[in-house]
Amino acid sequence: MKPSVGRIVHxxxxxxxxxxxxxxVHSELEVDLQVFHADGSIxxxxxxxxxxxxxxWDWPPRV
Structure with a gap:
């Protein structure tokens, strides 16, 4: 998969x-993220x- 703006990752x-x-997205292997931590911080x-x-970063597992 290729990363794109708006995709959810880990x-x-x-x-x-x-x-x-x-x-x-800088490349398929480098992105900028907004991270949402369990304590509510962003x-x-x-x-x-x-x-x-x-x-x-990595793709979430498929379940």
């Missing part, structure tokens, strides 16, 4: 994945690489 934190919306993160490590 942003990996040290506490597990957080929901995020793609705000800008964070803007830029130049986020794709991956499963902390600080990276």
């Amino acid at each position: 942003f990996h934190t040290s506490n597990g994945p957080a929901a995020a919306i793609v705000i800008n 964070k803007w993160v830029t130049d986020v690489p794709a991956g499963v490590a902390v600080g990276c």
Whole structure:
């Protein structure tokens, strides 16, 4: 899948994945996100690489 503006992805934190919306696409492997944390805080993160490590984004699993 290719990331596009408005898509929902996971942003990996040290506490597990957080929901995020793609705000800008730099490439298929790098995006800017608006991240929604479980405590209600919202964070803007830029130049986020794709991956499963902390600080990276990935697609949510299909269920």
